[in-house]
Amino acid sequence: MRSERGHAMLELAVSAAVMISFLAGTFQFGYTFHVYNQLVTAVGNGGRYAAMRTYRAATPQDVEKGKAAIRNMVVYGDARPAPDAAPVVPNLKPEQVDVQWVMDGTGSPSGVAVSISNYTVDAVFKAFPFHGRPGVEFPYVGRYSPSENEP
Amino acid sequence: MARSAAAVLSIGMLHSNQRRRRGFILVAMSVSMLLLMAVMGLAFDLGRIYIARNEAQVFTDAAAMAAAANLDGTPVGVGRAREAVARVPIRWNLGTREFTGVVVEFSKDGTQWTTEPDGGVTLVRVTAPANSVEITFLRAVGGPATFTVPAHSVAASNPVRLTE
Numbered sequence: 001m002r003s004e005r006g007h008a009m010l011e012l013a014v015s016a017a018v019m020i021s022f023l024a025g026t027f028q029f030g031y032t033f034h035v036y037n038q039l040v041t042a043v044g045n046g047g048r049y050a051a052m053r054t055y056r057a058a059t060p061q062d063v064e065k066g067k068a069a070i071r072n073m074v075v076y077g078d079a080r081p082a083p084d085a086a087p088v089v090p091n092l093k094p095e096q097v098d099v100q101w102v103m104d105g106t107g108s109p110s111g112v113a114v115s116i117s118n119y120t121v122d123a124v125f126k127a128f129p130f131h132g133r134p135g136v137e138f139p140y141v142g143r144y145s146p147s148e149n150e151p
Numbered sequence: 152m153a154r155s156a157a158a159v160l161s162i163g164m165l166h167s168n169q170r171r172r173r174g175f176i177l178v179a180m181s182v183s184m185l186l187l188m189a190v191m192g193l194a195f196d197l198g199r200i201y202i203a204r205n206e207a208q209v210f211t212d213a214a215a216m217a218a219a220a221n222l223d224g225t226p227v228g229v230g231r232a233r234e235a236v237a238r239v240p241i242r243w244n245l246g247t248r249e250f251t252g253v254v255v256e257f258s259k260d261g262t263q264w265t266t267e268p269d270g271g272v273t274l275v276r277v278t279a280p281a282n283s284v285e286i287t288f289l290r291a292v293g294g295p296a297t298f299t300v301p302a303h304s305v306a307a308s309n310p311v312r313l314t315e
Contacts, residue, residue, distance in 0.1 A: 022187055026194045033198025036245065037205055044209035048313070051216060133246045136209050139217035139235065141311035 046074035192289030207302035215306035
């Protein structure tokens with residue numbers, strides 16, 4: 001009887017350890033994929049917005065303001081978010097969004113690359129860092145205005 | 152020493168109980184493994200499918216816009232539009248795989264689509280039809296080996312905008 005009880009305890013311990021590790025792995029990957037999917041949607045929205053936005057380049061500050069608007073579109077889904085706006089992806093900050101203009105030979109923008117940098121998904125049991133992924137590159141189809149200021 | 156009838160009977164019952172318990176554990180393990188596979192499949196495989204669908208949509212959006220930006224009503228513009236689609240660097244499968252079998256079609260009115268237009272087109276439709284996600288866990292509970300997540304986008308030229 002005592003040995004049978006010992007067997008049952010051992011079986012329970014082994015099977016519980018296996019089950020918990022399987023479930024933890026499932027949660028880890030499931031949650032990370034969910035967040036990655038949200039990031040893909042967010043950079044896609046930012047890329048579409050950047051591609052059609054007027055590129056105002058009177059001063060380097062104007063270009064930077066434009067980039068800030070694109071970052072806000074990625075993070076908050078809004079180029080001019082309210083002060084209390086919540087990010088569309090947990091803990092994503094504008095400084096974790098990389099915006100790079102691709103210029104053609106004449107110095108006009110021909111494309112825009114938007115990607116996530118230094119963002120970590122905290123899946124409780126393990127953290128997954130993302131740097132440069134997900135990223136998109138859209139062709140620039142907006143209006144190029146080299147002498148205009150950002151409002 | 153000869154065993155009494157009661158002792159033989161009780162040993163027989165014990166053996167049959169153990170056999171029944173072993174059978175039960177086998178069935179319980181099989182059922183719980185299947186359930187576990189299903190849960191893992193929902194988290195892992197469905198997660199990858201949704202990501203692939205999203206990546207494909209972003210790719211076709213960017214490709215359709217790139218193509219529409221090159222349309223100028225001439226066959227040369229159509230050629231440039233095709234080249235622009237081929238240059239779009241967006242990948243799928245967590246950003247690791249290139250899109251293959253991409254179809255670029257053109258239209259004047261949005262009803263008749265052709266891959267070889269004779270000019271005068273203003274709309275372009277890009278379809279990424281071959282994004283097959285390999286299924287890992289859902290296959291164990293009767294799911295398919297692969298799941299294809301096609302995507303398409305339509306863009307208009309002058310001004311360039313996504314219409315679908």
